[in-house]
Amino acid sequence: AAEWGYSPTNGPDVWARLFPQAGGARQSPVDICTSIASSDSNLEMKKLTFAYESQSDLRILNTGHGWKVEAPQSGSRLEGGPLGEDIYQLEQFHCHWGETSAEGSEHTVDGRAYAGELHLVHWNTTKYQSFAEAAQHPDGLAVLGVFFDVGNESNDEIEKIVSTLSEIKFKGQFTDIPDVIDPTTFLPSGLGYWTYLGSLTTPPCNECVIWIVYKEPITVTEEQLVQFRCLSACSGEAEEFIVKNYRPPQPLGNRALRECNA
Numbered sequence: 284a285a286e287w288g289y290s291p292t293n294g295p296d297v298w299a300r301l302f303p304q305a306g307g308a309r310q311s312p313v314d315i316c317t318s319i320a321s322s323d324s325n326l327e328m329k330k331l332t333f334a335y336e337s338q339s340d341l342r343i344l345n346t347g348h349g350w351k352v353e354a355p356q357s358g359s360r361l362e363g364g365p366l367g368e369d370i371y372q373l374e375q376f377h378c379h380w381g382e383t384s385a386e387g388s389e390h391t392v393d394g395r396a397y398a399g400e401l402h403l404v405h406w407n408t409t410k411y412q413s414f415a416e417a418a419q420h421p422d423g424l425a426v427l428g429v430f431f432d433v434g435n436e437s438n439d440e441i442e443k444i445v446s447t448l449s450e451i452k453f454k455g456q457f458t459d460i461p462d463v464i465d466p467t468t469f470l471p472s473g474l475g476y477w478t479y480l481g482s483l484t485t486p487p488c489n490e491c492v493i494w495i496v497y498k499e500p501i502t503v504t505e506e507q508l509v510q511f512r513c514l515s516a517c518s519g520e521a522e523e524f525i526v527k528n529y530r531p532p533q534p535l536g537n538r539a540l541r542e543c544n545a
């Protein structure tokens with residue numbers, strides 16, 4: 284089957300031909316229209332709590348669509364907020380970016396794109412036995428989204444990722460990150476967020492994600508983003524750089540968009 288991607292011939296506009304769910308009514312990302320976000324008292328009551336372990340020797344791989352750090356953390360927990368009584372466990376994290384820093388995030392805020400977006404992907408271990416099984420259910424996954432702003436301070440945790448990218452230049456390559464990674468350090472200091480029911484933002488676009496998008500961005504440098512764009516989408520000599528890997532916003536439709544000002 285033709286490989287999906289982000290070019291005109293295999294990108295978001297044609298995904299629904301190969302992956303029917305991509306044309307569904309609860310797709311992600313969406314434009315977050317802050318004026319319609321309802322501050323839901325329920326969310327204030329049930330505080331979103333997370334607990335991560337610090338891990339070293341995490342495997343990072345070039346998926347051909349970007350980099351992904353596999354971080355199955357049986358000791359991690361994400362619960363509360365919009366997640367009901369279930370406990371979600373960290374599985375992996377990755378990010379999305381654009382050709383320039385004027386674009387790159389998947390979610391937008393009142394039409395504004397950020398320079399990139401980090402996704403911390405969790406699955407519902409209370410109800411399901413595996414990530415793949417959870418991805419078949421409407422409450423199977425919870426993804427934390429964190430926007431990237433470009434600034435002068437490089438993000439030390441992101442630098443640990445960047446320092447390995449030269450070893451995974453080509454699709455399919457992987458290596459271990461020697462440094463200790465603590466996913467908590469990827470989160471902004473302000474913990475206010477928006478939340479809504481959506482999907483995976485890449486094929487097969489399963490409608491299985493409870494999205495939690497933090498309001499406050501974290502800062503990375505242009506140099507760090509430049510390094511992301513040096514990854515190759517191909518496995519061989521041919522060099523097709525992964526310069527953009529974000530899906531544009533999809534219709535919110537009649538979905539509720541709730542906010543919590545933690």
Ligand SMILES: NS(=O)(=O)c1ccc(C(=O)NCc2ccccc2F)cc1
Binds near residue numbers: 404482484487492
């Ligand atoms: N960008 S994102 O929305 O955070 C996102 C998160 C995870 C996946 C994924 O795991 N795909 C493979 C996959 C799909 C379905 C079932 C099992 C899988 F491994 C895709 C997109």
Ligand SMILES: [Zn+2]
Binds near residue numbers: 377378379484
């Ligand atoms: Zn993602």
